[in-house]
Amino acid sequence: MLFLNLTVAQFLVLFGSAAAVVFTLYLFDRARRRQVVSTLRFWVDAERPVASSRRKRIQQPWSLLLQLLSLALLLLAIAQVRFGGPAQARDHVLLVETSAWMGTRTGPSAAAPLLMDEARARAEAFVEALPSSDRVMVVRADALATPVTGFETRRDRIAQALAGLRPGATGLNLDQSISFARQVQTLSGGRAGEVVFAGLGRISGRESAGATAEAPANLRVLEVPEPAPNIGIRGITLRRSASDPAVWEVFVIVRNYGPDRRTVPLSLRYDLAPAGARSLDVPGGGEREASFTVRATAAAILEARITSGDGYTADDYARLELPGLPVLPVIVYSNAPESLRPLLDANPKVRATYRAPSAYDPKPEAGLMVLDGFAPPRPPEIDALWLDPPAGASPVAVVSRGTALRLERWLTGHELGAGLRTKDVTLASASLFRLGPGDHAVAESSQGPVAVAREGPPRTVVLGFHPLRSALRYELATPLLVANVLRWVAPGVFRTPELQAATVGTVTAVLPPGATAETYRVTAEDGRDVPFSVREGVLTFFSGRPGVVRVTGGDRELVYSLSLPELSEARWERPAGVRTGIPPASGSGLPAETWPWLAALGGLGLLAEWMLFGRHGHLRGRVIPRPAHTETAPVPGRKSA
Numbered sequence: 001m002l003f004l005n006l007t008v009a010q011f012l013v014l015f016g017s018a019a020a021v022v023f024t025l026y027l028f029d030r031a032r033r034r035q036v037v038s039t040l041r042f043w044v045d046a047e048r049p050v051a052s053s054r055r056k057r058i059q060q061p062w063s064l065l066l067q068l069l070s071l072a073l074l075l076l077a078i079a080q081v082r083f084g085g086p087a088q089a090r091d092h093v094l095l096v097e098t099s100a101w102m103g104t105r106t107g108p109s110a111a112a113p114l115l116m117d118e119a120r121a122r123a124e125a126f127v128e129a130l131p132s133s134d135r136v137m138v139v140r141a142d143a144l145a146t147p148v149t150g151f152e153t154r155r156d157r158i159a160q161a162l163a164g165l166r167p168g169a170t171g172l173n174l175d176q177s178i179s180f181a182r183q184v185q186t187l188s189g190g191r192a193g194e195v196v197f198a199g200l201g202r203i204s205g206r207e208s209a210g211a212t213a214e215a216p217a218n219l220r221v222l223e224v225p226e227p228a229p230n231i232g233i234r235g236i237t238l239r240r241s242a243s244d245p246a247v248w249e250v251f252v253i254v255r256n257y258g259p260d261r262r263t264v265p266l267s268l269r270y271d272l273a274p275a276g277a278r279s280l281d282v283p284g285g286g287e288r289e290a291s292f293t294v295r296a297t298a299a300a301i302l303e304a305r306i307t308s309g310d311g312y313t314a315d316d317y318a319r320l321e322l323p324g325l326p327v328l329p330v331i332v333y334s335n336a337p338e339s340l341r342p343l344l345d346a347n348p349k350v351r352a353t354y355r356a357p358s359a360y361d362p363k364p365e366a367g368l369m370v371l372d373g374f375a376p377p378r379p380p381e382i383d384a385l386w387l388d389p390p391a392g393a394s395p396v397a398v399v400s401r402g403t404a405l406r407l408e409r410w411l412t413g414h415e416l417g418a419g420l421r422t423k424d425v426t427l428a429s430a431s432l433f434r435l436g437p438g439d440h441a442v443a444e445s446s447q448g449p450v451a452v453a454r455e456g457p458p459r460t461v462v463l464g465f466h467p468l469r470s471a472l473r474y475e476l477a478t479p480l481l482v483a484n485v486l487r488w489v490a491p492g493v494f495r496t497p498e499l500q501a502a503t504v505g506t507v508t509a510v511l512p513p514g515a516t517a518e519t520y521r522v523t524a525e526d527g528r529d530v531p532f533s534v535r536e537g538v539l540t541f542f543s544g545r546p547g548v549v550r551v552t553g554g555d556r557e558l559v560y561s562l563s564l565p566e567l568s569e570a571r572w573e574r575p576a577g578v579r580t581g582i583p584p585a586s587g588s589g590l591p592a593e594t595w596p597w598l599a600a601l602g603g604l605g606l607l608a609e610w611m612l613f614g615r616h617g618h619l620r621g622r623v624i625p626r627p628a629h630t631e632t633a634p635v636p637g638r639k640s641a
Contacts, residue, residue: 006079015075019068026064063613070605077599089133090193091151093181095141096123096165097199100504100565103167104227105311112311115224116167119198122222122582126196127158129585134193137184138162141199143170143505143544143566145180151188169314169504170544171204171568182216194579198222201572204506220579229258231282231308232315233564236501238302238322241293245348246325250292252304256282257567264306268292270322271300280306285569299324304501314565318501321561325349326493328486331364333357334372339468343482344370349493350486368489373466383489386462388431388469396452396462397434405430405445410477416442416453416461416484420477427471431464442481451481453488461485487555495557503566504546509539509558520553 003011096119105112127136135151138161148161178195185192195218234255241247256262261283268276276292294302303319330352332340337354344352353366357374363381370385375393384395391398405427411417420443432448435441442461443451450464467478487494511520517534522541524530525548532541532551543549543562551558574580 003079003081011075011079015072018071022067022071060613063609066605066609070602073598073602073605077595077602080595089135089191091185091188091190092134092136092193093139093185093195094123094136095139095177095181095197097172098140098165098168099142099172100167100169100567101200101202101227103312103314104230106225106228108228108311110311115200115227118224120162120165123162123198124159125582126222127155129583131586139177139181140165141172141177142168143173145177169546169565171505171566172202174201174203174572178216192218194218194220196220196222200224202568203570203572204568215575215578221574223580228310229260230310230312231256231258231262231264233304233306233318234287236304236318236320238320238499240497246295246297248294248296248322250294252290253287254280254282254306255287256284257569259284264308266290266306269303270294270296296322297325318564320499320501323497327351328368328490328493329366330368330370331355331366332370332372333360343479381458383456383459385485388463388466391431394462395460396439399432399434399448401429402432402447403429405447405450407443407445409444411440411442414440415488418484419480422475422477425471425475427465433464459489495555497557497559499559501561501563503564504543504562505566506540506542507560509551511537511539513537515553520551523550
């Protein structure tokens with residue numbers, strides 16, 4: 001006898017617990033209880049002593065036995081008991097490849113079957129050849145092994161799971177899938193059957209170069225036909241030109257996965273308008289890159305398309321959403337704005353507006369306010385840069401006014417002091433500040449801080465001198481300091497963006513020297529954090545489905561549009577001795593399932609017990625004859641009925 005869903009110990013524990021509850025309820029229901037009735041019908045009889053003895057045996061034992069028997073039958077149905085040798089049933093794991101390759105066709109024609117259909121047909125044939133007692137687990141095999149069913153004997157459920165499989169967008173990680181299959185067979189507790197792989201078997205170069213897992217002895221491979229030759233877009237990279245931020249440099253890579261040289265037309269469209277075209281001659285197994293330039297200041301859609309005619313269109317088209325050119329609006333309140341124009345107007349990402357101090361607005365429509373040497377009537381409500389403010393109006397307390405101040409150090413560990421270096425610079429006159437909570441000394445002289453930054457909101461930078469009216473006028477540190485202030489108040493505007501249309505799966509990005517994982521963040525398009533690792537200057541993350549992933553850190557922003565399929569090219573070499581093909585059909589290893597009959601008998605038993613011994617059953621309401629008794633004289637003082 002074999003229990004498929006429960007062990008013998010579990011069955012005994014469940015049956016014992018349920019039987020105890022039924023027995024307790026049985027005794028409670030059959031116990032004698034005092035009844036209070038609203039009638040004088042039995043008044044005289046109550047005065048007569050009745051000679052009766054209390055029963056000391058179980059009343060209606062057949063009712064209890066029928067309930068326990070029905071309960072046992074129902075538990076046996078739940079456990080799916082079968083009669084036969086348990087060694088005949090085996091547990092098989094069916095790995096069906098659902099990588100991007102399975103979306104290709106066996107021929108160039110659109111009528112040719114998909115590799116997914118071929119793998120599904122072979123998997124169904126394998127299941128049909130198994131004994132009906134064997135259990136099968138269906139697993140999706142792509143970048144991650146994902147079980148679709150548990151160990152199942154119902155062939156209709158297995159067929160439904162196979163019919164629902166669709167090609168994915170990632171590559172195949174065969175080692176991980178085989179390791180998963182071996183693990184679940186070990187944990188199943190049953191007799192291990194075969195690990196069956198149905199698919200093409202193209203793996204990534206990283207997997208083929210690494211140490212591959214040893215093929216198990218029970219591995220069987222169901223091979224599918226080779227796909228038709230394919231050529232497609234491998235990736236697109238866009239970055240802004242270093243000379244003109246309004247110009248995008250576009251690089252498109254086309255990969256030929258087939259053995260023969262092919263020529264394909266490549267077209268580029270910007271905002272639905274033609275932006276360029278090339279004819280690429282791509283050798284077999286090689287790549288070709290085409291470059292374009294697109295001028296774009298507003299947000300738009302960039303599309304790249306090839307005409308391959310190979311029947312697989314998933315990698316013939318890619319698109320990217322181009323962001324508009326970010327601009328930081330800056331408002332300057334100054335009586336001498338000419339000195340500040342060279343610093344602000346030279347940056348194409350800054351739109352500066354110059355106004356007189358008399359037109360001061362504490363909250364203008366701008367991202368940064370520059371106050372040039374005057375005291376506003378009210379403090380600004382946005383981020384502000386103060387240039388040599390009066391002592392009584394400075395947002396940072398002024399200790400004194402110093403003269404002949406030699407600059408000694410910059411706050412190089414902060415964003416505001418990044419890259420600032422000066423040598424033998426002496427300020428003729430500057431204000432000396434007293435630092436408060438949350439203040440940072442950006443520049444320090446021999447007598448104290450002369451430039452202070454305060455965390456917001458709003459963020460504030462106060463210079464105790466005017467950089468263009470002091471010895472710093474001819475120093476490289478002056479434009480760098482202004483650029484650092486702009487980047488500090490609006491880091492998103494001055495990040496260097498790079499857009500890529502890449503393949504789904506494992507993505508790597510080369511980081512600048514010295515970059516660490518603490519300075520970078522990887523987020524999905526819905527804002528959730530994506531796990532990543534940084535090793536030897538390379539950032540790596542994984543995405544199993546199409547979407548947009550952003551990598552931000554420092555002044556860089558990498559935007560990955562993961563919309564292209566990951567087509568692995570390395571071939572998995574099948575070890576010698578591995579079984580292939582569909583095994584010979586086997587008969588049923590065990591008798592047909594008995595649980596429906598057991599469940600029906602259990603239900604009928606409960607119904608029969610209720611009809612025979614229920615509240616209105618003819619066996620429950622049977623009257624017991626009263627034994628003979630001797631009449632007694634009426635009690636004095638009471639009337640007869």
